[in-house]
Amino acid sequence: MSATLEHSAAATxxxxxxxAEPVTMAGALxxxxxxxxxxxxxxxxxxxxxxxxGGVFRVTDGLAARFGDDRVFDTPLAEAGIVGxxxxxxxxxxxxxxxxxxxxxAYPAFEQITSHLAKLRNRTRGRVSLPIxxxxxxxxxxxxxxxxxxxxxxxxxxxxGLRVVTPCTPGxxxxxxxxxxxxxxxxxxxxxxRRYWSKEAVPAAAAAAIDQAVVRRPGQDVTLIAYxxxxxxxxxxxxxxxxxxxxxxxxxxxxxxxxxxxxVAASVRRTGRAVxxxxxxxxxxxxxxxxxxxxxxxxxxLEAPILRVTGFDIPYPPPSLEQHHLPSVDRILDxxxxxxxxxxx
Amino acid sequence: xxxxxxxxxxxxxxxxxxxxxxxxxxxxxxxxxSPVLDLPPxxxxxxxxxxxxxxxxxxxxxxxxTRQGKLAVYPSAHGQEACQVGAVLALREQDWLFxxxxxxMAVLTRRVDPAEALSLLRGEWHCGYDPYExxxxxxxxxxxxxxxxxxxxAHAARVKQVDQAALVLLGDGxxxxxxxxxxxNFAGVWRAPVIFFVQNNGYAISVPLSKQTAxxxxxxxxxxxxxxxxxxxxxxxxxxYAAVKSALAHASAGQGPTLIEALTYRVExxxxxxxxxxxxxxxxxxxxxxxxxxxxxxTCLRARGLLxxxxxxxxxxxxxxxxxxxxxAMSGEMNVEPADLFAHVYAGPTQTLAAEQEFLxxxxxxxxxxxxSPS
Numbered sequence: 135m136s137a138t139l140e141h142s143a144a145a146t147x148x149x150x151x152x153x154a155e156p157v158t159m160a161g162a163l164x165x166x167x168x169x170x171x172x173x174x175x176x177x178x179x180x181x182x183x184x185x186x187x188g189g190v191f192r193v194t195d196g197l198a199a200r201f202g203d204d205r206v207f208d209t210p211l212a213e214a215g216i217v218g219x220x221x222x223x224x225x226x227x228x229x230x231x232x233x234x235x236x237x238x239x240a241y242p243a244f245e246q247i248t249s250h251l252a253k254l255r256n257r258t259r260g261r262v263s264l265p266i267x268x269x270x271x272x273x274x275x276x277x278x279x280x281x282x283x284x285x286x287x288x289x290x291x292x293x294x295g296l297r298v299v300t301p302c303t304p305g306x307x308x309x310x311x312x313x314x315x316x317x318x319x320x321x322x323x324x325x326x327x328r329r330y331w332s333k334e335a336v337p338a339a340a341a342a343a344i345d346q347a348v349v350r351r352p353g354q355d356v357t358l359i360a361y362x363x364x365x366x367x368x369x370x371x372x373x374x375x376x377x378x379x380x381x382x383x384x385x386x387x388x389x390x391x392x393x394x395x396x397x398v399a400a401s402v403r404r405t406g407r408a409v410x411x412x413x414x415x416x417x418x419x420x421x422x423x424x425x426x427x428x429x430x431x432x433x434x435x436l437e438a439p440i441l442r443v444t445g446f447d448i449p450y451p452p453p454s455l456e457q458h459h460l461p462s463v464d465r466i467l468d469x470x471x472x473x474x475x476x477x478x479x
Numbered sequence: 480x481x482x483x484x485x486x487x488x489x490x491x492x493x494x495x496x497x498x499x500x501x502x503x504x505x506x507x508x509x510x511x512x513s514p515v516l517d518l519p520p521x522x523x524x525x526x527x528x529x530x531x532x533x534x535x536x537x538x539x540x541x542x543x544x545t546r547q548g549k550l551a552v553y554p555s556a557h558g559q560e561a562c563q564v565g566a567v568l569a570l571r572e573q574d575w576l577f578x579x580x581x582x583x584m585a586v587l588t589r590r591v592d593p594a595e596a597l598s599l600l601r602g603e604w605h606c607g608y609d610p611y612e613x614x615x616x617x618x619x620x621x622x623x624x625x626x627x628x629x630x631x632x633a634h635a636a637r638v639k640q641v642d643q644a645a646l647v648l649l650g651d652g653x654x655x656x657x658x659x660x661x662x663x664n665f666a667g668v669w670r671a672p673v674i675f676f677v678q679n680n681g682y683a684i685s686v687p688l689s690k691q692t693a694x695x696x697x698x699x700x701x702x703x704x705x706x707x708x709x710x711x712x713x714x715x716x717x718x719x720y721a722a723v724k725s726a727l728a729h730a731s732a733g734q735g736p737t738l739i740e741a742l743t744y745r746v747e748x749x750x751x752x753x754x755x756x757x758x759x760x761x762x763x764x765x766x767x768x769x770x771x772x773x774x775x776x777x778t779c780l781r782a783r784g785l786l787x788x789x790x791x792x793x794x795x796x797x798x799x800x801x802x803x804x805x806x807x808a809m810s811g812e813m814n815v816e817p818a819d820l821f822a823h824v825y826a827g828p829t830q831t832l833a834a835e836q837e838f839l840x841x842x843x844x845x846x847x848x849x850x851x852s853p854s
Binding site: 178204205209210212214215217218219220221222223224225226227228242245246249250253254255256257258259260261262263294295297317318319345392393394395396 | 575604605606609610611616617621624626627628629630631632633634635636638639643645657658661662664665668819822823824825826829830831
């Protein structure tokens with residue numbers, strides 16, 4: 135075991151053992167952890183209920199039985215404790231992959247994440263590396279009660295030193311998690327709960343590097359920028375928009391921090407119009423950063439102001455009302471319609 | 480017919496601290512028989528004394544350097560020498576130390592270079608030393624967060640099956656923070672080889688212990704987590720050393736963590752920016768000065784024939800030499816490089832940070848050109 139914790143920054147994950155059959159996102163994440171555990175004895179998986187139960191979403195199902203209680207285990211119910219002890223384990227040569235049970239239940243770990251996980255490399259001038267993955271099931275759309283549906287990405291993305299990534303498909307979930315585990319930086323790995331049971335075959339190779347955005351659907355007229363749970367809604371919108379005569383390009387950010395300016399700006403320069411979509415509240419939200427960066431870089435290419443379609447600036451609603459809060463296909467189509475098409479014509 | 484012990488009987492047999500603080504040398508330098516702690520060997524007693532003499536002098540020098548503007552801030556450990564030297568000297572080479580901002584003396588006892596150790600308080604960089612070189616974590620300024628890191632390091636040692644322990648230093652105020660409780664709980668459940676060493680110096684900046692806890696002693700906080708707990712005289716270096724040695728043996732044998740509460744006193748104010756006269760009186764300070772950790776060990780060593788005038792003079796000269804070295808080191812140029820701001824945020828450069836670094840360096844080059852150009 136290496137005490138220096140040197141990883142190759144360019145490390146790429148090998149292909150999963152069985153890629154041909156469609157798997158759920160939960161299954162793909164499970165396979166990614168299983169392959170990482172099998173390939174690297176330093177990897178540990180722990181958190182609340184992740185052992186015997188296999189996690190409340192069953193994402194760690196069977197891992198404790200296969201790899202033993204020393205490598206996959208339940209912790210006491212304390213999130214700061216989970217992240218804080220993971221930091222110590224990483225300092226002592228291990229590679230922890232920890233689970234926060236739900237988005238809003240990760241907040242007790244906030245100090246450990248922002249003051250220590252994010253800063254220890256910087257504090258020690260690069261001598262201490264923390265290759266830790268914090269998995270956080272996030273977002274709504276599942277009928278969850280209070281505190282089970284937050285989109286907390288902006289808190290993490292605002293913190294220098296953290297990588298923040300989120301997959302939108304089972305295939306990307308597998309590869310992005312392998313990339314996150316291989317990454318020498320701490321990674322906040324946001325799992326869109328509403329996509330846990332979506333299915334597809336896992337491709338043999340990753341769609342892109344850990345810090346790159348991907349064009350999921352090419353188009354000419356407007357760029358829809360989305361990530362995580364909203365990507366599927368963006369793709370649905372793009373399909374519906376063809377009926378309105380718009381050829382929509384959909385960009386999947388994947389990496390919320392660092393931000394892939396090159397890929398996203400290139401798309402917006404091509405189309406001249408952009409809409410950013412996310413579930414989280416709009417005020418001081420992640421979309422504001424995206425819109426500002428694109429305005430700074432693409433102003434002379436823009437035919438219309440960049441619009442945002444986000445959740446309202448309210449605490450996450452109860453299940454009976456969440457459909458009014460979440461960005462919908464119609465709401466995104468309406469935003470596209472407001473992109474000053476008449477001026478252009 | 481025997482009955483199995485009750486929960487209370489089982490707990491009482493293994494966990495709670497003693498009714499009064501354990502000690503080996505009293506405030507007057509007289510030996511105390513202890514059924515729990517073993518008096519350290521003669522050479523260790525002498526070494527404890529030597530390091531405390533040096534530590535106190537260096538601490539005073541750092542305070543003086545702060546008044547001269549050479550350090551940004553310095554939280555003195557004057558009065559806590561027995562804790563900082565005794566606990567660290569007990570560690571083995573392979574063990575980890577997790578110090579706080581007040582534990583510079585502990586860091587130096589671990590043989591970290593003084594200039595590197597004071598980098599944080601000088602305002603040069605957040606941590607000036609390589610934590611892996613002496614297995615000393617960066618001095619922690621948030622309270623109690625490092626207790627969890629220490630438990631993690633200790634648990635990793637168990638996973639890797641190496642005989643290694645972690646010693647985390649914390650103060651009385653930090654025992655009120657949630658992380659301390661999570662750390663004690665995790666350590667208890669995992670039987671992690673970790674030692675929680677609470678320097679109870681009476682105050683969290685200005686707030687006295689009576690406003691911090693209703694517990695009869697902080698050491699009792701271990702009991703609820705199934706963690707063996709010791710209450711000791713923190714101004715008795717021999718007791719501190721022996722308690723940490725005992726905790727290490729406990730950890731090394733796979734029996735898990737120990738919480739040690741060491742009763743001591745912060746003789747100086749919280750930092751140079753604090754005014755202790757606002758919350759405590761001179762009589763209280765005087766009473767604690769009469770329990771001085773150095774004086775009692777000197778009396779003890781002299782009585783045992785382990786220390787003479789020549790030794791005292793020699794240690795004093797060595798302390799002066801260390802203070803002079805510190806003055807010289809803190810008068811030198813700081814190791815500061817603007818590009819370092821961006822170099823260690825991530826393992827490699829990012830597009831954004833590369834652009835920001837370029838911006839700053841161009842701004843600096845522009846400033847240099849302007850300042851260098853003839854008017």
